[in-house]
Amino acid sequence: MSSSPSPAEPRSWLTTTSKGLYCVPGGFFIDPAWPVEKAVVTHGHGDHARPGHGAVLATPETVEIIKVRLGADTIGDLQAVRYDETTRIGEVDVRLVPAGHILGSAQIVLDWRGARIVVSGDFKRRADATCPPFEPVPCDVFVTEATFALPVFRHPPDMQEIARLLGSLRTFPDRCHLVGVYALGKCQRVIRLLRAAGYDQRIWLHGGLMAMCDVYKRAGIDLGDIAAVSEAGPVRRNDLFQHQTFKGAIVLCPPSALGDRWTRRFPEPLPVAASGWMRVRARARQRGVELPLVISDHADWDELVQTVRDIRPGMVWVTHGREDALVHQAQAMGIAAEALHLAGREEEGS
Amino acid sequence: MQRFAELLDSLAFQPARNGKLRLMTAYMRSAPDPDRGYALAALTGALDLPNAKPALLREFGVQRLGETLFVLSYDYVGDLAETLALIWEPADQAGVGHNRPPPSLAEVVETLRQASKRETPQLLERWLDGLDATGRWALLKLLTGALRVGVSARLAKQAIADLGQRDIAAVEEVWHTLEPPYQALFDWLEDRAPRPDPGAAPVFRPVMLATALEDADIGGLDPAAYRAEWKWDGIRVQLVAGPGHRRIFSRAADEATSAFPDIVEAMDFSAVLDGELLVAHRADDGALQVAPFNDLQQRLNRKQTTAKLMQDHPAHVRLYDALLIDGEDLRALPFDERRARLEAWHAARPRPRLDLSPMVPFTSWDELARLRTGTREASIEGLMLKRGDSPYVAGRPKGPWFKWKRAALTVECVLMYAQRGHGKRSSFYSDYTFGCWRRSDGGTPELVPVGKAYFGFTDEELMKLDKWVRDHTTSRFGPVREVAPGLVLEIAFDSVHRSSRHKSGVAMRFPRVHRIRWDKPAAEADALATLERMIAG
Numbered sequence: 001m002s003s004s005p006s007p008a009e010p011r012s013w014l015t016t017t018s019k020g021l022y023c024v025p026g027g028f029f030i031d032p033a034w035p036v037e038k039a040v041v042t043h044g045h046g047d048h049a050r051p052g053h054g055a056v057l058a059t060p061e062t063v064e065i066i067k068v069r070l071g072a073d074t075i076g077d078l079q080a081v082r083y084d085e086t087t088r089i090g091e092v093d094v095r096l097v098p099a100g101h102i103l104g105s106a107q108i109v110l111d112w113r114g115a116r117i118v119v120s121g122d123f124k125r126r127a128d129a130t131c132p133p134f135e136p137v138p139c140d141v142f143v144t145e146a147t148f149a150l151p152v153f154r155h156p157p158d159m160q161e162i163a164r165l166l167g168s169l170r171t172f173p174d175r176c177h178l179v180g181v182y183a184l185g186k187c188q189r190v191i192r193l194l195r196a197a198g199y200d201q202r203i204w205l206h207g208g209l210m211a212m213c214d215v216y217k218r219a220g221i222d223l224g225d226i227a228a229v230s231e232a233g234p235v236r237r238n239d240l241f242q243h244q245t246f247k248g249a250i251v252l253c254p255p256s257a258l259g260d261r262w263t264r265r266f267p268e269p270l271p272v273a274a275s276g277w278m279r280v281r282a283r284a285r286q287r288g289v290e291l292p293l294v295i296s297d298h299a300d301w302d303e304l305v306q307t308v309r310d311i312r313p314g315m316v317w318v319t320h321g322r323e324d325a326l327v328h329q330a331q332a333m334g335i336a337a338e339a340l341h342l343a344g345r346e347e348e349g350s
Numbered sequence: 351m352q353r354f355a356e357l358l359d360s361l362a363f364q365p366a367r368n369g370k371l372r373l374m375t376a377y378m379r380s381a382p383d384p385d386r387g388y389a390l391a392a393l394t395g396a397l398d399l400p401n402a403k404p405a406l407l408r409e410f411g412v413q414r415l416g417e418t419l420f421v422l423s424y425d426y427v428g429d430l431a432e433t434l435a436l437i438w439e440p441a442d443q444a445g446v447g448h449n450r451p452p453p454s455l456a457e458v459v460e461t462l463r464q465a466s467k468r469e470t471p472q473l474l475e476r477w478l479d480g481l482d483a484t485g486r487w488a489l490l491k492l493l494t495g496a497l498r499v500g501v502s503a504r505l506a507k508q509a510i511a512d513l514g515q516r517d518i519a520a521v522e523e524v525w526h527t528l529e530p531p532y533q534a535l536f537d538w539l540e541d542r543a544p545r546p547d548p549g550a551a552p553v554f555r556p557v558m559l560a561t562a563l564e565d566a567d568i569g570g571l572d573p574a575a576y577r578a579e580w581k582w583d584g585i586r587v588q589l590v591a592g593p594g595h596r597r598i599f600s601r602a603a604d605e606a607t608s609a610f611p612d613i614v615e616a617m618d619f620s621a622v623l624d625g626e627l628l629v630a631h632r633a634d635d636g637a638l639q640v641a642p643f644n645d646l647q648q649r650l651n652r653k654q655t656t657a658k659l660m661q662d663h664p665a666h667v668r669l670y671d672a673l674l675i676d677g678e679d680l681r682a683l684p685f686d687e688r689r690a691r692l693e694a695w696h697a698a699r700p701r702p703r704l705d706l707s708p709m710v711p712f713t714s715w716d717e718l719a720r721l722r723t724g725t726r727e728a729s730i731e732g733l734m735l736k737r738g739d740s741p742y743v744a745g746r747p748k749g750p751w752f753k754w755k756r757a758a759l760t761v762e763c764v765l766m767y768a769q770r771g772h773g774k775r776s777s778f779y780s781d782y783t784f785g786c787w788r789r790s791d792g793g794t795p796e797l798v799p800v801g802k803a804y805f806g807f808t809d810e811e812l813m814k815l816d817k818w819v820r821d822h823t824t825s826r827f828g829p830v831r832e833v834a835p836g837l838v839l840e841i842a843f844d845s846v847h848r849s850s851r852h853k854s855g856v857a858m859r860f861p862r863v864h865r866i867r868w869d870k871p872a873a874e875a876d877a878l879a880t881l882e883r884m885i886a887g
């Protein structure tokens with residue numbers, strides 16, 4: 001690699017470092033895994049937005065999420081920039097474009113001396129009532145995620161999965177359906193899907209999910225009647241497995257709470273998980289769920305391939321996930337492709 | 351097919367027996383004929399379909415994806431049928447079900463039965479195109495062998511009995527006269543037709559079972575009204591024979607005929623007999639010696655058996671009762687009368703591999719209690735008490751028959767590992783692995799696991815055990831926690847045998863938690879040698 005960056009060589013001006021992707025002529029990192037001076041952040045999930053940076057640029061929704069999740073004082077300067085506004089950082093024009101992943105999620109479009117790289121962050125292509133849809137942007141290099149980049153991952157229609165949850169409530173009307181969801185994004189999406197399917201009863205939430213729901217509500221997303229489980233009153237010893245309020249109720253909680261002692265207040269809890277991983281039986285069984293729902297905020301195999309086809313970039317860089325399959329597929333489509341190996345990416349909540 | 355697939359899918363993830371029953375009855379209530387009949391056949395293992403070979407599935411996968419993507423996918427999923435189900439997409443790209451409706455289960459079964467081997471791949475391809483991922487998975491599971499959704503034939507029959515609000519015994523009695531898709535069965539269960547008539551067919555008759563007798567309750571019974579015999583530690587079986595048929599059923603109505611040709615050979619009679627299947631050796635003096643239950647286990651769960659196995663572990667049936675002899679139904683007669691008929695029948699022509707379970711004469715309960723404690727023979731579990739006037743009725747009526755088991759053996763063990771339970775117990779560490787002490791090669795004391803138990807304690811005790819496990823965890827492996835050696839469990843069990851499959855070299859029968867010794871230091875728990883001295887036989 002040459003020492004001075006050149007627009008003709010994308011790797012020379014967007015480089016991989018031990019801290020993450022670094023834009024040389026802009027002097028900033030994208031979703032760095034460690035504290036840095038300047039960062040541009042695609043969205044608010046923990047493995048993308050971390051504390052300790054000197055300055056962060058992100059969408060207003062992501063800035064709000066960062067404030068609630070990490071606290072405003074963990075980051076020096078928080079700069080909110082709306083979708084499609086262009087900001088110059090160093091020599092680079094930076095523009096945030098909807099990624100369709102969660103509220104506030106953005107792709108980062110980098111323009112430098114006539115060359116363009118788009119970093120997708122995490123994204124999906126199907127409709128989501130909690131965020132604007134992914135916009136394909138023509139570019140020289142498309143940096144894509146690969147969480148579900150295997151042909152075995154084909155997420156079925158969301159409403160079909162929600163119908164399975166409602167069907168289970170009909171078969172087991174006395175059992176409390178406990179749904180494991182990631183606090184940011186999946187939780188609110190599942191609530192919206194339930195509402196869209198006509199479920200208008202109160203949806204109960206583990207206390208750890210409330211703060212993010214408030215952020216979504218402030219962003220104008222209607223979640224209907226939701227309440228923290230603690231509002232149903234304290235748990236007495238006699239309530240073990242028979243708190244009548246939760247008979248046949250839907251309760252959302254973080255995946256880690258599914259087998260936790262916290263579940264003992266619910267009548268005959270039926271563990272459900274909503275995640276793209278639920279597509280593979282062994283993964284679902286590992287988590288001990290009785291009803292696996294395939295609902296994901298990441299692009300599935302078909303969406304990944306379709307996105308590469310839609311954008312037809314000069315080159316594809318593949319990050320975090322199953323890089324091999326997507327690199328193979330892009331090459332088979334006649335597009336140069338390679339894997340970027342970035343540290344610090346997690347599977348949780350996918 | 352699609353609905354059957356959804357049933358299989360939810361069964362696979364449903365750990366609780368009642369939950370599984372609920373899912374099956376809900377399906378049977380709403381699925382059309384003859385689909386549900388074939389579903390019942392699949393669940394009871396009565397469906398005989400041509401097998402699709404793994405090589406064919408692989409070939410399909412490589413055709414669709416190319417070698418690289420298919421291998422990456424298969425590596426990730428680990429199960430060939432599931433991989434193919436997940437990666438498949440309709441060849442015409444028109445999407446699921448756009449061109450053809452998905453096949454029904456009946457269409458799949460009936461077509462496959464008539465198709466030639468050469469046609470199978472094409473049929474399979476066409477059906478895979480019409481189904482979604484769950485449907486494809488179920489279809490491929492049907493064609494590659496075991497369903498593995500945790501449903502026994504008996505549980506499926508229970509679901510059918512629940513559907514018609516009948517006793518399972520009534521279903522079992524007609525079961526073996528019926529063929530998939532069981533139209534006559536559903537007609538009867540849904541009150542459209544009378545019960546199918548088992549008649550003289552070689553079918554299973556529901557078995558009469560005994561209730562457990564507590565020592566304290568025996569005083570209330572009249573010793574003169576009861577007969578006593580040994581309770582043999584084997585497998586309860588029903589021998590059904592007549593012109594042209596010889597069959598052996600377990601008490602759950604599962605057929606075991608093919609595993610015991612040595613018994614079948616002796617069944618040259620026309621009768622339905624109730625007895626205990628054992629492994630027994632003829633000693634030099636001609637006396638019959640019953641082998642431990644472990645030996646019988648070598649012969650179970652085999653479709654075919656070998657001459658060597660039959661020679662090393664010869665099977666034997668010890669007869670308890672007669673339901674039918676030479677076409678005459680004896681079930682309504684009192685026990686004393688049936689016993690007399692059985693004795694006369696046996697005396698008229700003794701057969702090899704069959705004998706009578708001897709009666710144990712007694713005059714008072716005290717005398718019988720002494721006999722019960724006195725025997726330490728491994729093959730005896732305790733005593734059976736039967737009212738002399740009791741007819742042979744299906745099920746487990748309380749009163750006419752009692753089983754009076756020998757007092758259990760106990761040993762004090764140390765809790766080593768605990769695992770989370772399922773369903774209601776999924777937040778509790780409720781499955782316990784415990785061990786006994788022995789000297790390690792270096793001479794220091796070490797614990798070696800000797801068994802596992804998950805019942806025998808109250809809900810209240812479970813709360814305390816769970817807390818103890820959480821407070822004393824030393825390491826975690828997924829749902830399992832290893833705990834510091836500090837809690838003594840008094841374990842009750844029926845017997846203990848040598849076992850080469852366990853590190854400790856012993857295996858217990860029916861271990862359960864008898865008492866939790868919160869008070870006792872772990873170092874004072876029993877040594878492996880103590881347990882070894884209790885080995886039966």
